[in-house]
Amino acid sequence: xxxNLALAQIATKLGDVQSNLEKHLDYISQAKAQKADLVVFPExxxxxxxxxxxxxxxxxxxxxxxxxFGPLLKASQNLDVVVGFVDEDxxxxxxxxxxxxxxxxxxxxHHKVYLPTYALFDEGxxxxxxxxxxxxxxxxxxxxxxxxxxxxxxxxxxxLWMDGADLLLFSSASPGRGLNEHDKLESAWxxxxxxxxxxxxxxxxxxxxxxxxxxxxxxFWGGAxxxxxxxxxxxxxxxxxEALTMAxxxxxxxxxxxxxxxxxxxxxxxxxxxELSRILSx
Amino acid sequence: MNIDLTINTDLARKIxxxxxxxxxxxxxxxxAVINLSGGLDSAxxxxxxxxxxxxxxxxxxxxxxxxxxxxxxxxxxxxxxQFKVRCETMEITDMVEPLFRHDPEMSKSRRGNIMARAxxxxxxxxxxxxxxLPVGTSNKTEILLGYTTLWGDMAAAINPIGDLYKTQVxxxxxxxxxxxxxxxxPPSADLWAGQTDEGELGFTYEEVDKLLYLLVDRRxxxxxxxxxxxxxSFADRVIERVRRSQFxxxxxxxxxxxxxxxxxxxxxLRDWGT
Numbered sequence: 169x170x171x172n173l174a175l176a177q178i179a180t181k182l183g184d185v186q187s188n189l190e191k192h193l194d195y196i197s198q199a200k201a202q203k204a205d206l207v208v209f210p211e212x213x214x215x216x217x218x219x220x221x222x223x224x225x226x227x228x229x230x231x232x233x234x235x236x237f238g239p240l241l242k243a244s245q246n247l248d249v250v251v252g253f254v255d256e257d258x259x260x261x262x263x264x265x266x267x268x269x270x271x272x273x274x275x276x277x278h279h280k281v282y283l284p285t286y287a288l289f290d291e292g293x294x295x296x297x298x299x300x301x302x303x304x305x306x307x308x309x310x311x312x313x314x315x316x317x318x319x320x321x322x323x324x325x326x327x328l329w330m331d332g333a334d335l336l337l338f339s340s341a342s343p344g345r346g347l348n349e350h351d352k353l354e355s356a357w358x359x360x361x362x363x364x365x366x367x368x369x370x371x372x373x374x375x376x377x378x379x380x381x382x383x384x385x386x387x388f389w390g391g392a393x394x395x396x397x398x399x400x401x402x403x404x405x406x407x408x409x410e411a412l413t414m415a416x417x418x419x420x421x422x423x424x425x426x427x428x429x430x431x432x433x434x435x436x437x438x439x440x441x442x443e444l445s446r447i448l449s450x
Numbered sequence: 451m452n453i454d455l456t457i458n459t460d461l462a463r464k465i466x467x468x469x470x471x472x473x474x475x476x477x478x479x480x481x482a483v484i485n486l487s488g489g490l491d492s493a494x495x496x497x498x499x500x501x502x503x504x505x506x507x508x509x510x511x512x513x514x515x516x517x518x519x520x521x522x523x524x525x526x527x528x529x530x531x532q533f534k535v536r537c538e539t540m541e542i543t544d545m546v547e548p549l550f551r552h553d554p555e556m557s558k559s560r561r562g563n564i565m566a567r568a569x570x571x572x573x574x575x576x577x578x579x580x581x582x583l584p585v586g587t588s589n590k591t592e593i594l595l596g597y598t599t600l601w602g603d604m605a606a607a608i609n610p611i612g613d614l615y616k617t618q619v620x621x622x623x624x625x626x627x628x629x630x631x632x633x634x635x636p637p638s639a640d641l642w643a644g645q646t647d648e649g650e651l652g653f654t655y656e657e658v659d660k661l662l663y664l665l666v667d668r669r670x671x672x673x674x675x676x677x678x679x680x681x682x683s684f685a686d687r688v689i690e691r692v693r694r695s696q697f698x699x700x701x702x703x704x705x706x707x708x709x710x711x712x713x714x715x716x717x718x719l720r721d722w723g724t
Contacts, residue, residue: 182721220717344465349456382472384719385613387465408468 171308171335171417174204175392177405179381182216185226189214189236192251196243198412206248206308207412210339210379210388211280211315212264213252217341218383223294227256230267230274237267237274244269248306250313250377252339254295255279261296266313266339268306276304281324282317288343288386291317303331309419316340319362329370330437334422336366340378343386356389356407367395371425371432373417380408397425451678453660457618459625463498466610470502473608474583476724481582485573485603486510486529486537487640488522490623490632491611492587493529497626498610499585500533508535509580513569516543521631522640528629538576542568562641566602573605583607591616591655594662595688596695597647603639604698615659653684661688 176195181187192209199207211217214236215226230237230253240251248270255265255277264280279298283291301324303312312328312335319325319338328336346354359376367374373396380390392405392413398421405413426432474482482499486492499508512526523539530537545568550556577584586606588598590613598604611619616637623633637647637655648654661680664670665688670678675685704713 181724182719183723218719220719221715222718222722347457347462347465349454349458351458351461353461382469382476383721384473385469387469408464 169308169419171419172203172205173375173394173415173417174199174202174207175375175377175394175403175405175413176207176209176213177378177380177390177392177409177411177413178209178213179388179410180213180216180379182383183219183222183226184216185214185228185236188216189239192249193239193243195412196240196247196249199414200246202412202414204247204414206250208250208337208339208375208377209252210377211252211266211341212254213339213379215252215254216383217343217379217388218386219254220290220294223254223262224256227254227262229256230269230277237269241269241272241274245272248275248308250337250339252315252341257296262294263298264291264295264315265298266315266337268304268311268313268337270306275306276302276311276313278302278313278315280315280318282321284317284320288345289317301327301331303328303333309334311335311337313337313339316342319366325366325370329372329432330435333372334419335373335417336370336375338363338374338376340376341388342378344389352407353389356391360391360393363393364395364399364401367397368399369431371397371429372422373397373419380410397422453663453678455615455617455659455663457614457621459622462614462618462622463501463625466498467502470499470585470608470610473721474503476721477583479581479583481507481509481580482585483509483511483573483577483580483582484585485569485587486512486526487587488512488519488525488529488632489637489640490628491589491616491619493525493628493632494619494623494626495585495587495611496529496535497533497628500535501626505534506536507582508533509576509582510535510537511569511573511576512537512539513542513572514539515546515565516541517643519638519640519643521635525629525632525635528631532627532629536580540572542572545571558642562639563599563602565641566599566639570602570605577607585610586612588612589616589619590614591659591662592647593699594666594695595651595658595691596698597651598698600698615662616655617659652687657684658688661685662692665689665692 228236250268255263266278268275281298283297285292303310310332312333314324344353363374363376375394379388391407394403394415403413403415405411484496546564573584584606586609638645
């Protein structure tokens with residue numbers, strides 16, 4: 169089975185959801201025209217990243233009658249779509265979120281679990297943290313979604329792997345930082361390294377969709393990547409520029425790699441559970 | 451200890467021209483205005499702006515005082531000629547002389563501050579006429595040391611080079627092919643005859659950039675810097691300069707009275723809605 173995966177690394181307008189929605193619909197059409205089956209947008213792709221006091225004004229519910237999600241759900245009848253947005257729950261808590269839309273329905277919502285609140289980041293001041301990490305079934309098999317800082321921690325990708333995800337979809341709004349003598353920013357180097365490592369460690373597909381553009385002095389570096397279950401890079405988007413990066417994913421490759429390297433089979437999750445229980449009970 | 455401040459100038463150039471283009475156009479402008487002193491920093495800002503938005507959209511202002519070094523004007527002209535930006539020249543002598551005459555005992559630094567602020571007035575006035583945003587020229591070293599005039603040379607709408615130490619600006623300048631005489635001469639604010647930055651500061655950019663890099667970028671403690679080989683008196687002077695000049699790096703604190711106060715809990719980026 170083949171999945172034509174598209175990663176839409178867009179620049180967004182800060183707090184202008186309507187304008188960002190139009191760009192989403194445009195990229196979804198482009199992806200469809202190029203025969204994509206699934207298009208993944210970056211973290212907070214509908215709102216922009218450094219929202220601060222804009223959080224409450226840009227929140228939307230992923231429902232049919234929502235003026236933003238209505239058109240997106242409709243577009244998802246043609247191809248599957250992952251978008252980044254601010255979700256608000258019934259108790260008016262706000263979450264950095266990714267929604268997987270397919271066939272006009274919301275298949276899954278992930279709330280960002282790890283909110284960086286250090287250095288240039290201040291997410292914990294403005295957002296609630298998610299409290300679940302779950303894989304879910306799609307027409308391409310079982311998928312897991314994480315948002316930026318979630319995959320700077322090793323445990324969320326591991327949990328998704330244990331929950332059956334063979335395709336990990338990561339999204340980011342990663343501010344570029346760490347200019348040195350190399351031709352790649354430190355932040356880009358780090359993220360690409362761990363993405364490749366997760367693909368290797370979990371013998372799974374790992375795709376990363378990261379935004380571009382500026383917000384005040386912050387530059388978002390883009391550089392979308394797709395790694396196959398051997399850790400080989402199938403696609404690499406340009407740095408700093410908007411792009412639709414695509415690759416065909418041969419899903420049978422998962423079987424071939426795992427027949428040779430049975431890390432999934434041999435993983436001792438029960439041992440992890442036992443030892444973690446011991447460690448946490450101290 | 452080997453402290454390496456080498457930057458990839460291609461990458462810096464890509465990001466900084468993108469920054470200038472984005473932050474000018476998203477607020478509805480297409481043009482930039484720069485006070486071109488004849489020194490390295492403003493030459494680099496000017497070259498980056500020309501590359502980002504087109505030379506015809508960049509206005510370089512040469513604003514000499516009667517005692518300014520003739521080299522400054524000539525070196526600014528080299529930049530204007532090389533990068534083909536627009537140019538206006540206006541002496542600030544008539545603006546500042548009445549204030550100087552008012553107080554003949556005025557110190558050099560007061561006179562320097564007045565000149566820096568007079569240039570700010572012209573920069574903002576010409577920016578209105580040219581319909582361009584003022585692009586800043588302050589580097590990370592001088593901002594951290596507070597070696598600037600508040601509301602003077604610090605004043606700008608955006609600053610592309612404020613996260614580069616002076617020695618890194620020099621690397622970028624070489625990559626941008628800034629004219630050699632500007633690269634070769636000692637850095638100076640040229641506020642009085644014979645002034646040089648390093649003479650006035652009492653240390654070289656080469657030395658202080660390495661110390662600041664450890665303190666600021668690498669989060670070294672004072673003691674770690676001494677172990678890394680920096681002299682105690684030098685480290686203490688620099689640490690104290692950074693602390694005492696914090697007020698220059700922020701807007702004036704507003705006394706909080708209400709439930710929502712500008713600067714504390716009214717938080718939006720400049721790029722709000724764009």
